[in-house]
Amino acid sequence: MLNVSDIATKVLTEPDDDGDVNVAVKATIMNDDESEAVDGHVVIQGVDSDGFEVETIYLQYSLAPRESKIVSDRTNMKFEEFSRIARLQVKG
Numbered sequence: 001m002l003n004v005s006d007i008a009t010k011v012l013t014e015p016d017d018d019g020d021v022n023v024a025v026k027a028t029i030m031n032d033d034e035s036e037a038v039d040g041h042v043v044i045q046g047v048d049s050d051g052f053e054v055e056t057i058y059l060q061y062s063l064a065p066r067e068s069k070i071v072s073d074r075t076n077m078k079f080e081e082f083s084r085i086a087r088l089q090v091k092g
Contacts, residue, residue: 002063003030004042006070007088015079023082026072031063038063042071043092046085054084056091 006028013022031038039062046055059071 001032002038002042003032004028004090005030007044007090009046009082009085009088011079011082012074019078019080020076021079021082022074022076024072024074025057025059025088026070027059028068028070029059029061029063030068031065034065036065042090045089045091046082047087047089048084049086054081 004027008026010024011021012024015021025044027042027044029042041058041060044057044059045053048054055077057073057075059073061069061071063069
């Protein structure tokens with residue numbers, strides 16, 4: 001079983017002429033299994049104040065048994081969309 005915690009974002013660039021920004025997303029992922037390694041991805045949703053999905057980010061991981069890692073990725077999105085994100089959550 002995976003535990004995902006400490007999900008965070010950071011805007012890395014100023015909006016360009018089209019209003020796009022580069023955003024970093026990170027999360028701590030823990031493999032609770034004591035014997036099995038796991039590989040895959042976690043789907044992180046940025047949702048607005050009404051709970052509707054604004055953006056989806058995929059974080060890839062490869063974890064040994066009982067291993068914990070901070071994983072991250074970068075994505076481009078409209079600054080207007082990023083500003084609408086009220087919270088980050090694991091999809092599923």
